[in-house]
Amino acid sequence: MPGDIGAASLVPEVEAETTMNTVATDEYDAFASDYHFLYSDRVLSGARFLEGYAEVLQSLPPRARILDCACGIGVHSLALARRGYDVRGTDASAGMIAEARRRAALEGLEVEFARCSWADLPKTFGRPFDLVFCYGNAIGHCRTPEEIVASLCGMRAVLKPGGVLAIDSLNWEKARRERVRFCPMPMRVRDGSRCLPLYVWNFPPRWQDPHLIEVVLLFQEETRTHHRSYPITYYPFHYQDLVIRLRGAGFQEVQSDFDDAKDNYTVIARTDNNSVQEPRAQRP
Numbered sequence: 001m002p003g004d005i006g007a008a009s010l011v012p013e014v015e016a017e018t019t020m021n022t023v024a025t026d027e028y029d030a031f032a033s034d035y036h037f038l039y040s041d042r043v044l045s046g047a048r049f050l051e052g053y054a055e056v057l058q059s060l061p062p063r064a065r066i067l068d069c070a071c072g073i074g075v076h077s078l079a080l081a082r083r084g085y086d087v088r089g090t091d092a093s094a095g096m097i098a099e100a101r102r103r104a105a106l107e108g109l110e111v112e113f114a115r116c117s118w119a120d121l122p123k124t125f126g127r128p129f130d131l132v133f134c135y136g137n138a139i140g141h142c143r144t145p146e147e148i149v150a151s152l153c154g155m156r157a158v159l160k161p162g163g164v165l166a167i168d169s170l171n172w173e174k175a176r177r178e179r180v181r182f183c184p185m186p187m188r189v190r191d192g193s194r195c196l197p198l199y200v201w202n203f204p205p206r207w208q209d210p211h212l213i214e215v216v217l218l219f220q221e222e223t224r225t226h227h228r229s230y231p232i233t234y235y236p237f238h239y240q241d242l243v244i245r246l247r248g249a250g251f252q253e254v255q256s257d258f259d260d261a262k263d264n265y266t267v268i269a270r271t272d273n274n275s276v277q278e279p280r281a282q283r284p
């Protein structure tokens with residue numbers, strides 16, 4: 001683990017509640033209605049997510065209040081709601097939120113979804129959460145170290161004292177070391193459409209430059225194929241820098257399963273048991 005450094009030096013000049021328009025938001029608006037083609041059936045059902053977080057979920061009370069703050073099309077929020085948790089889902093992309101609401105309505109599940117960037121979370125929620133998820137390599141959309149800290153501050157501000165933040169990230173060290181550019185995924189069959197997803201990665205020489213991924217969905221029909229493609233931009237960071245920024249944002253205890261050889265890792269960060277929450281809004 002890296003050494004601890006003072007929080008003050010990491011907190012950006014921008015107040016945590018400042019709205020940030022991310023490039024990623026526009027990119028995901030267009031992608032929302034096709035996004036489910038990326039998931040396997042097991043991921044789409046939420047089973048993989050619930051198993052992966054079984055330990056942290058077991059430590060919560062049965063009706064714990066959980067925020068899925070990069071909810072995308074809502075797959076993981078809905079899986080948590082089916083388990084009986086009191087769930088809210090937020091995302092900066094209006095398209096993703098619309099798709100999440102549509103999926104909740106299809107199942108008759110009452111999950112509130114709201115468009116909200118991470119830095120704006122304290123303005124949106126008055127009652128704090130037991131657990132906040134930032135899942136699916138979402139944090140890699142922050143463009144600068146300052147934006148990461150402002151986002152983590154936003155997540156921390158909506159947690160109860162002793163609350164938990166769970167972040168899932170790509171292992172950027174491994175991805176940039178290996179530079180595998182073409183990553184085909186297994187064929188998906190959804191609502192009669194056969195789709196072959198392919199990730200095309202670009203790795204510029206410098207870490208701090210935008211990393212563009214082209215997600216290509218190749219659709220196979222009876223006599224022809226056609227494709228749709230979506231650009232997604234990421235800003236890689238070192239694992240150890242994420243840990244430092246979590247501490248800078250006020251998280252006391254930071255654990256992870258980071259491993260040089262693994263493609264992804266999870267970070268579990270806890271707020272201090274005695275930390276005082278000052279919600280800025282009195283919304284439910």
Ligand SMILES: C[S@@+](CC[C@H](N)C(=O)[O-])C[C@H]1O[C@@H](n2cnc3c(N)ncnc32)[C@H](O)[C@@H]1O
Pocket residue numbers: 020022024025028069070071072073090091092093096116117118119134135136137138141142151
């Ligand atoms: C890779 S997707 C992951 C979605 C979902 N968690 C999953 O695992 O499928 C990243 C999501 O983060 C959202 N996002 C990016 N920047 C954000 C921000 N600053 N605040 C809130 N959401 C953001 C995007 O709109 C997108 O839905």
